[in-house]
Amino acid sequence: MTPDLPELLDAASVVTLPMRVRFRGVTAREAVLLHGPSGWAEWAPFVEYDDADAARWLAAAVEAGWGRLPSPVRGAVGVNATVPAVPAEQVGSVLARYDVTRTAKIKVAERGQTLADDLARVTEVRRVLGPGARLRVDANGAWSQDDALEALRTLAPLGLEYAEQPCATVEELAALRVALARAGVDVPVAADESVRRAEDPLRVAREHAADLVVVKVAPLGGVARAVEIVQECGLPAVVSSALDTSVGLAVGVRLAAALPDLDHDCGLGTAALLAADVVADPLVPRAGGLTTDRADAAREAVDPALLTAHRSDPERETWWRERLTRAFAHLSGI
Ligand SMILES: O=C(O)CCC(=O)C1=CC=C[C@@H](O)[C@@H]1C(=O)O
Numbered sequence: 195m196t197p198d199l200p201e202l203l204d205a206a207s208v209v210t211l212p213m214r215v216r217f218r219g220v221t222a223r224e225a226v227l228l229h230g231p232s233g234w235a236e237w238a239p240f241v242e243y244d245d246a247d248a249a250r251w252l253a254a255a256v257e258a259g260w261g262r263l264p265s266p267v268r269g270a271v272g273v274n275a276t277v278p279a280v281p282a283e284q285v286g287s288v289l290a291r292y293d294v295t296r297t298a299k300i301k302v303a304e305r306g307q308t309l310a311d312d313l314a315r316v317t318e319v320r321r322v323l324g325p326g327a328r329l330r331v332d333a334n335g336a337w338s339q340d341d342a343l344e345a346l347r348t349l350a351p352l353g354l355e356y357a358e359q360p361c362a363t364v365e366e367l368a369a370l371r372v373a374l375a376r377a378g379v380d381v382p383v384a385a386d387e388s389v390r391r392a393e394d395p396l397r398v399a400r401e402h403a404a405d406l407v408v409v410k411v412a413p414l415g416g417v418a419r420a421v422e423i424v425q426e427c428g429l430p431a432v433v434s435s436a437l438d439t440s441v442g443l444a445v446g447v448r449l450a451a452a453l454p455d456l457d458h459d460c461g462l463g464t465a466a467l468l469a470a471d472v473v474a475d476p477l478v479p480r481a482g483g484l485t486t487d488r489a490d491a492a493r494e495a496v497d498p499a500l501l502t503a504h505r506s507d508p509e510r511e512t513w514w515r516e517r518l519t520r521a522f523a524h525l526s527g528i
């Protein structure tokens with residue numbers, strides 16, 4: 195069932211949530227919470243995304259708020275800590291916000307920083323979490339193929355589970371995998387933007403450009419679509435958030451719980467990066483994981499007082515409502 199536009203606009207609350215640390219260049223996360231007959235849903239396409247992208251995020255919100263989510267095949271999922279591109283001295287305080295010690299994802303290749311900064315940050319995460327922890331890095335496509343080879347050669351001795359989107363294009367990722375193998379650098383490559391922002395999310399698998407895929411519910415158009423994409427790719431998957439509120443994270447947990455195979459911890463701990471949320475008890479990982487029970491409960495626990503307290507200013511609210519109207523016009527093309 196798809197709501198009409200007046201129903202969607204009526205169901206929408208626009209919020210601005212402050213973040214604890216800068217992430218993806220933002221210090222506040224804006225989101226639209228939608229209350230539909232199937233429960234709360236979130237629509238929060240990154241502000242730089244165009245209306246066609248935003249429509250895919252809307253399809254995901256409509257699935258959660260007006261449709262049905264695929265049934266879980268597991269009741270709990272492991273979660274990684276997410277470490278923004280902070281100075282090494284701040285790593286300890288970031289990690290202290292997570293009840294997670296097994297796996298951490300570390301942002302690298304941040305604009306204005308150097309490989310020495312990345313090395314210091316990853317070294318510090320390894321020191322804090324110890325030799326048994328699984329560490330993955332995410333360059334968000336910022337390295338050239340040569341830079342990626344040099345960086346991963348430098349970081350590999352610290353022990354990396356994988357490198358997420360080390361280069362921007364599918365061609366570079368494919369060539370990098372060959373170059374890494376040739377150089378004897380044992381770091382698997384994961385594709386994120388090459389799946390979530392691609393015209394054809396399966397191309398990365400066809401071109402043998404990745405060892406695993408990172409999937410996010412909203413950019414892929416919903417849980418059911420994301421499950422299909424993972425199956426069609428035929429590669430191991432990691433479910434990750436799109437810097438969601440607890441509502442979006444809860445739906446992410448439902449994707450992780452619905453995948454037939456899940457061998458990696460998921461990037462669903464990002465509530466810890468928000469200084470405010472739309473539920474009183476944010477969906478942060480406990481003992482390294484999240485359960486579907488807690489996720490479903492969080493989605494039911496959206497607090498109207500928090501929606502009011504964090505309501506966006508009138509100018510931003512108008513911007514989001516107009517964007518929602520435009521994205522809705524694209525929805526039928528999805
Ligand atoms: O994967 C995680 O650990 C948390 C989520 C995360 O890192 C991201 C969420 C949203 C946008 C991104 O720039 C970023 C990513 O690239 O994976």
Ligand SMILES: [Mg+2]
Nearest residue numbers: 332358359386
């Ligand atoms: Mg990523």
